[in-house]
Amino acid sequence: MIVKMVLRLLVFLLLICSLAACGQSPDTGSLLPIATTEIEQAGSPTPQGELAPVTPSPATLFLPTVVLPSPTPTATPTPIPFRICSPLDIHDLDELPEIISDPYRPPPPGKEERHHGVDFSYYRRGERTTIQGVGVQSVFSGRVIAAIPDSFPYGNVVIIETVYEDLPAELAAELEISPGESIYTLYAHMDQAPLVTLGDTVLACQPLGQVGVSGNAYEPHLHLEMRLGAPGAEFSIMGFYKADDTAEERSNYVLWRTSGEFRHFDPMRVLKKTSDDPIGGD
Numbered sequence: 001m002i003v004k005m006v007l008r009l010l011v012f013l014l015l016i017c018s019l020a021a022c023g024q025s026p027d028t029g030s031l032l033p034i035a036t037t038e039i040e041q042a043g044s045p046t047p048q049g050e051l052a053p054v055t056p057s058p059a060t061l062f063l064p065t066v067v068l069p070s071p072t073p074t075a076t077p078t079p080i081p082f083r084i085c086s087p088l089d090i091h092d093l094d095e096l097p098e099i100i101s102d103p104y105r106p107p108p109p110g111k112e113e114r115h116h117g118v119d120f121s122y123y124r125r126g127e128r129t130t131i132q133g134v135g136v137q138s139v140f141s142g143r144v145i146a147a148i149p150d151s152f153p154y155g156n157v158v159i160i161e162t163v164y165e166d167l168p169a170e171l172a173a174e175l176e177i178s179p180g181e182s183i184y185t186l187y188a189h190m191d192q193a194p195l196v197t198l199g200d201t202v203l204a205c206q207p208l209g210q211v212g213v214s215g216n217a218y219e220p221h222l223h224l225e226m227r228l229g230a231p232g233a234e235f236s237i238m239g240f241y242k243a244d245d246t247a248e249e250r251s252n253y254v255l256w257r258t259s260g261e262f263r264h265f266d267p268m269r270v271l272k273k274t275s276d277d278p279i280g281g282d
């Protein structure tokens with residue numbers, strides 16, 4: 001009996017001793033594998049995985065948890081507020097009525113004559129002696145559906161489509177735009193080939209070119225048209241009145257100008273908006 005008790009006591013003492021020995025070197029024996037694992041995770045994006053052998057130090061131990069960012073959601077982009085921009089980058093919307101050189105003068109439906117848009121021009125304004133070279137920019141955001149260099153009569157011309165869904169309900173109602181229709185905005189007679197290309201997505205105020213005298217123009221001016229029509233139109237070429245115009249160029253011109261498929265209206269109905277207006281811009 002006494003022998004058994006002595007043996008149990010010895011076993012108990014041995015057990016206590018072994019447990020105590022396990023706790024003798026906690027600083028290196030237990031943390032080293034953890035630190036190595038974390039650094040391997042941090043270095044895993046490199047193809048060779050060469051960061052794994054790095055000797056851990058107190059500074060690197062915290063590196064993974066401090067540096068690694070938590071996943072951030074990117075699926076829902078912030079919607080861009082609707083804006084109306086002046087088509088001339090140095091002239092605010094408020095100034096436009098003062099520099100109209102030829103207003104919108106609509107012809108009877110289907111007719112070519114008179115004026116399908118509005119012209120902006122001047123010989124002297126402030127320190128400027130011409131409107132030539134003033135930056136032309138997009139009134140609305142949208143998609144470039146024509147970016148044609150050196151055509152006639154429009155010269156270097158851009159057309160941008162803004163779909164119904166991107167328009168504020170207030171503006172759509174004011175312009176009597178039917179659901180599913182788009183606004184098409186045309187910028188003509190620019191100085192050089194357009195800065196945008198067919199199919200580009202543009203933002204309001206995005207540069208399109210500079211005021212020029214290309215096409216059927218005798219003085220530098222911006223000719224601006226706005227029309228309503230079915231969405232999805234596209235004109236890679238367009239022209240009329242020149243002997244070498246192709247059948248497709250002429251067909252596109254007629255479709256745009258007089259077919260009735262694209263109904264023009266006075267662009268000043270949109271551009272009269274000012275910065276004081278809820279949907280106005282600059």
Ligand SMILES: [Zn+2]
Pocket residue numbers: 102115117118119222223224
């Ligand atoms: Zn004009």
